[in-house]
Amino acid sequence: MEQEWWQKFFDETTGQIMFHGEAWQRADQSCDSLVLLLGLQPGAKILDLACGPGRFAIPLAKRGFRVVGLDSCDVYLEQARAKAQEQGLQIEFVGGDMRAIPFENEFDAVINVFTSFGYFERDKDHLQVLKEVHKSLKPGGRFLLELINRDWLIKNFRPRNWHEYPGFFVLEESAMDFARNRIESRWIVLKGAERKEYTLSLRVFTLAELLELFAQAGLKVLGYYGGLRGEPWTLEANRLALLADRAASP
Template sequence: MAHDLLGDFKAYSLAGTEREVRFITSVLNLPTGAAILDLYCGYGRHAIELAKLGYQIKGVDGTQDFLDIALQKAKEAHVDIDFLQCDMRLLSFYQQFDAVINMFAAFGYFSDQENADVIKLVAQSLRPSGLFLIDLLNRDWMVRNNLNRYWRHPNGEYVLSYKVELQNGIATMKRQLINQVTGNKIQYEFVLRAYSLPEMTNILANSGFKILAAYGGFDGRTYSAETPRMIILAEKE
């Protein structure tokens, strides 16, 4: 499961995280102490910064190794966060949160029906009028742009190649990290269902959500076919 598709070299920079958290808090506009579920929180970088701001945070991820790192980082940051290992298809919360966030393309890895069922479980987790912020890759932008990338780490030790093939709404992502010193290679491949905004509008509506806004990036720009991200803010009706 991918949490940051380019994360090997970005290393979740503090500046990037701070910008993203500013965006999250701005669009959610919730009072301090509000309960937020970070769904598929990965290493906990958003969860930890949100907890520092006084929000009650619960972090859920399907990978225990990620949660172990998140827990250690939370301890180092002196914040109290409840982390839970759980497949998002098995969420069992009921009207417990004021908001749910799902960041960095952590949605769309199952069948269409399972993906839709996840949204229903998100709705079940939220209190009335609760907010759902979901960050997706923009399929329309992907169609128009070559997503293949190649990075060399500044110290020359690592090289990352990143290739994406998009066909019929299915994105196949292949990532290879090469240690130039040892020659070791780490390869990843995962498949993501890339949804259009009309498709997401329908899926969300079927789970009782209405879309309040769609953004094209963490700078708050309006979503369009020319923005690489599709960040949707929806409200439970």
Template sequence: MARGVPAQRVPAQARDDRRHRPPQGDAGEAVAAARAAGVSWWEQFFDEEYLVLYAPVLDAERTEREVAACASLLRLAGGMRVLDLCCGTGRHAIPLQRRGMRVTGVDSSRKLLAKAAERADRVGAYPSWVLGDARSVPLKAGAFDAAICLFNSIGYGTDAEALAMLREARRCSRQLLLETVHRDEHVRNAGPGGVFEWAERDGVRVLVERWIEAVPGVSRATFRIQREGQSDVVRDFRHRLYTATELVAMLRKAGFERIECYGDYDRRAFAIDSPLFLAHAR
């Protein structure tokens, strides 16, 4: 049986009493009712259906490669404190905890944190889980040796909110590993009229329409999840696409001085056709 989010096990020296959670992002057309109720689109998107949409590409081999790169780039050693911003189901937090780090995962989705707790129970590695907003983290300044923010977790709201999240990472830790998609690669692979895709797995069919809003630089998608005998589930997605130039500028504005940019976890040099943007900021 799924359990709720466990009580916080964050060390007292890392806690803070700030609980400000400002609204983030604009609701998409598919969640207009949620917007009227004061709920941001991402608060509905990151639930159990999110796992249906992305589980196929987040396999164990990929996760291990990313976790190994994190440990190497950040020079992590046993006992070091690591903050995982937007940790989701603990895909990186749990393996890092198993490697001997003391990990705290922060996420605004109660449902994803419940899944994280279940995964932690299965492998016997227990990060601390905090239900909170990455733009206003309820943790003390300088409480961590390193912070990570991985798998496109920046860009779901305004530019000011993205900067606020980076500033929180800098406030909590002296170094950050940031991974996200970047605009150059997205635009290079996007058609002017949008892209339609579909996939079927374990009896679930997912239809996807993707397009880019050129002026605001936002990647949009509408997902339609279909199951036999059930009503379709529709999810709207919007993600601000930043160039590497913009991301580096935001990291500097957040207070980081030394920034090394890579095009993948293998530390290849960043280029406009790199599959992702990876920055080690200090």
């Protein structure tokens, strides 16, 4: 069976681009706001869903929370385990698919941040992720989803972008497929004489679509915001954060 785009996209190179030093700093700085938004009690147990190399899991564990990280990329999980060990933190990092979360009634909170939602071709798979989140939460547990604001993206859409990172140049070519509500991108990564290409196909959601998916999964939306700091959501906000808790069974 042919691999899906996300199984080939996430590797050491794209990790160096997405998780550079400034990105770690921003994550650390936003953790206190995230904790406030979720209303977490000291020592609460959190699942960082699509945790990558631990950009949120590690600062949350430093703040005394019990953290489990789940990701499908072995490279990122190895990096996360090494970083946690280096800092003397007890974090369980688990390999897996977010459509089959291996926990039930386990967590006070689940977070899925940095547009780690929308990877799949079929919306029934996105609904399945949310049902798995519901299953993994304790009764009354909360879920925070944070991703790009589709309305802002369309208004500010640029088909070509250059980005410079330490040691890298990245040319990003993108097209919006309105029939499927997906952004199709190609990354050309230049590192010295080395050239790599990656493709990305991301489902982008309207607020109304997300509210419907949450309702179908038994997640009761408590509020939506323009980011992890709980700022008001508007069409001008480049991020969208939804806060929900576990309601009745889906």
